[in-house]
Amino acid sequence: MVLHERALIAGRYRVEGPIGAGGMGSVWLATDLETGTPVALKRAHPGQRPADREARIARDLRHPRIVAQYAAVVENGDSWLVMQYVPSRDLATIIAEDGPLPPDRVAHLGRQLAEALQVLQDRGVVHGDIAPGNVLINDDGDALLTDFGVARAIWSEATVTAGALVAGTPAYLAPEVARGEDRTPASDVFSLGATLFAAVEGVSPLGDAENPLTAVWRSASGHIASPKTGPLGPALARMLRVDPHERPDPNEVRRLLAQADASSGRAPRRALVRTKTGLITAAVVVAALVAGGLYLAIDQPWSDSNGPSGAPTPVAQPATLGDPRKADPCALLRPSDLNRFGAARLVTDYGNFDRCDVLISKNDTDFADVEASLASGAPEFDGPTQRQSHGLVTVVSEPAEGGECDRFLLLRDKSFVVVTAKPLDNGKLDSCSAADIAASHAADVLNRGAISQRAAGALPEASLANLNACTLLDPATFTKVSGLAGVRPTPGFGNWSCDWSADAAPSGATVRFDRNSTLTAADGQPIKLAKRSAFVSPEDDGPGSCLVSVVYRPYRNADGDSMEDVIEVTVDGKKPTAQLCTDARTLAGTIATKLPSP
Numbered sequence: 001m002v003l004h005e006r007a008l009i010a011g012r013y014r015v016e017g018p019i020g021a022g023g024m025g026s027v028w029l030a031t032d033l034e035t036g037t038p039v040a041l042k043r044a045h046p047g048q049r050p051a052d053r054e055a056r057i058a059r060d061l062r063h064p065r066i067v068a069q070y071a072a073v074v075e076n077g078d079s080w081l082v083m084q085y086v087p088s089r090d091l092a093t094i095i096a097e098d099g100p101l102p103p104d105r106v107a108h109l110g111r112q113l114a115e116a117l118q119v120l121q122d123r124g125v126v127h128g129d130i131a132p133g134n135v136l137i138n139d140d141g142d143a144l145l146t147d148f149g150v151a152r153a154i155w156s157e158a159t160v161t162a163g164a165l166v167a168g169t170p171a172y173l174a175p176e177v178a179r180g181e182d183r184t185p186a187s188d189v190f191s192l193g194a195t196l197f198a199a200v201e202g203v204s205p206l207g208d209a210e211n212p213l214t215a216v217w218r219s220a221s222g223h224i225a226s227p228k229t230g231p232l233g234p235a236l237a238r239m240l241r242v243d244p245h246e247r248p249d250p251n252e253v254r255r256l257l258a259q260a261d262a263s264s265g266r267a268p269r270r271a272l273v274r275t276k277t278g279l280i281t282a283a284v285v286v287a288a289l290v291a292g293g294l295y296l297a298i299d300q301p302w303s304d305s306n307g308p309s310g311a312p313t314p315v316a317q318p319a320t321l322g323d324p325r326k327a328d329p330c331a332l333l334r335p336s337d338l339n340r341f342g343a344a345r346l347v348t349d350y351g352n353f354d355r356c357d358v359l360i361s362k363n364d365t366d367f368a369d370v371e372a373s374l375a376s377g378a379p380e381f382d383g384p385t386q387r388q389s390h391g392l393v394t395v396v397s398e399p400a401e402g403g404e405c406d407r408f409l410l411l412r413d414k415s416f417v418v419v420t421a422k423p424l425d426n427g428k429l430d431s432c433s434a435a436d437i438a439a440s441h442a443a444d445v446l447n448r449g450a451i452s453q454r455a456a457g458a459l460p461e462a463s464l465a466n467l468n469a470c471t472l473l474d475p476a477t478f479t480k481v482s483g484l485a486g487v488r489p490t491p492g493f494g495n496w497s498c499d500w501s502a503d504a505a506p507s508g509a510t511v512r513f514d515r516n517s518t519l520t521a522a523d524g525q526p527i528k529l530a531k532r533s534a535f536v537s538p539e540d541d542g543p544g545s546c547l548v549s550v551v552y553r554p555y556r557n558a559d560g561d562s563m564e565d566v567i568e569v570t571v572d573g574k575k576p577t578a579q580l581c582t583d584a585r586t587l588a589g590t591i592a593t594k595l596p597s598p
Helices: 052-060 091-098 103-122 150-155 185-201 212-220 233-239 250-259 335-341 431-446 577-594
Strands: 013-020 027-032 038-043 069-075 078-084 088-090 135-138 143-145 286-290 293-297 343-347 355-362 365-376 386-390 393-397 405-410 415-423 489-491 497-500 507-517 525-529 532-538 545-556 562-573
Touching: 013 038, 088 091, 091 135, 091 185, 103 135, 103 143, 103 185, 103 250, 185 233, 185 250, 233 250, 250 386, 335 343, 335 355, 335 431, 365 431, 386 431, 393 431, 405 431, 415 431, 507 577, 525 577, 532 577, 545 577, 562 577
Parallel strands: none
Antiparallel strands: 013 027, 027 038, 038 078, 069 078, 088 135, 135 143, 286 293, 343 355, 355 365, 365 415, 386 393, 393 405, 405 415, 489 497, 497 507, 507 562, 525 532, 532 545, 545 562
8 A cells, every 4th residue: 555644554543754764664653543642653564464472472562672562453455563653763873874882872772772682582582683773762862672573574674685585684693694594592692792883883793895795694604893902892792702602691791781891982993804713614605696585505503612623613502302292301300419408209290291300308208399391482480580501501590489499491492491499288498499409400411402302101102191282172162162262272382281362362271281199079079071080170270260170091100109191171361260160161071072981
């Protein structure tokens, strides 16, 4: 559609006029007729719309250092991004019109941008195109980051060439991205370092070549300018490391910039030099336009140290969990490390299949539990956190709450491990010390690569481990439950749990697998569903929830104890508890009819 002033987008946003081009692309000022406030509108490329998850993350994220993305709307087949309107200039314009900034000013902006970057990473978002054109400086002189996540992926106009295979602003691409690898949080740190370098020195560390392919080649081959020796030099040098594993995380960036001696003065341009020692012999960079796109052929990445023959030594492989259904969480725990707290023993079937536990006892009584659970996606933190690098693993620590202490081990394959230490019943445990000990060993294991696979037969064919929780309910079933119709499932690790919820839905549902001792009336009201034993437990997950547990099969564990595989169906929301339990029984009953006869 041809846009003109006073045009109405999605029946709500009245176009007032163009804001301008620049780093944010073609942006229009509009008025939100429902609130009367100004907003910025940006049109997507033809035929492109955001994925639901990206749009949801963008819509929910609010932070003073990030340009808010309010909504993604469609008008006459065109997708529009509705954003916070920020009276500002982008950093690229400021550098071009005013010249380089003083180091203390750049350090201030850098700390603000690192804060924004940490918020994105905590939500599992990789920005993917941090560059001066995507940094806005408002009228107060503060920095805001824009074009992240859904905006960058769907609306960003900064690409190497039309139809390029490597998208992003060429002069700020991290080496691994220039070589065609996936973007990671470490890639964003490099791009932030390059942006700050340009702010203080007037030019990207990849030079000012007019040909974008030249900048991409320089990045891919490690031809990165060294920052000038000065207050920001050490921080920028670490952010611009070729090896992504050697770069600091955003919290460490903030610390480094805070420590910098922010003396005044303008930094001159530096000659373009290699930051690597020795010749680059293991990487061959071939840049060619193929079908209108950029093709890069690169050998294996290198590290900064050379082997005896002079050939570069490959960097360590990133820690991963590998195949979700084969990864063994018990490989992350070493009971002997926890013997200082009491007699520690490994328990392999306590909870879902993504979990392993160490029970700690005294006088034959279990008084504490330390567990390791495997997970995918982005973790959610309940309060203030501290981050620390442990090799290739980032360990996020939360303070103890209610005697329980959690440690999150973030990996580079978009998965993570949660180590939890807690007392049982009236037991006493220094939970955070136990969690730190267990997390340290788990990080050591992960730094050696993918964790061990489960032993053959560890998950019997008859167990729930071979089912997919998301396939146990279908859309037709949810039409029987008010508030859940049309909600899409979100699978958990290994497909051993599944969540049906949405921000706008009045209720949500979760199906998860569990292994537990034989259920009794103490676990809920006994009922029968399709001839299977089941138990109804109102408010099991707190007010506004109801749990129905369906027994799948009884078995005996390695110690000879009677155990059961259980399917747990939880419904929560703003309904009376009785209605939530009716909904949970409806869903659980549907699942029970699909299971083989007990």
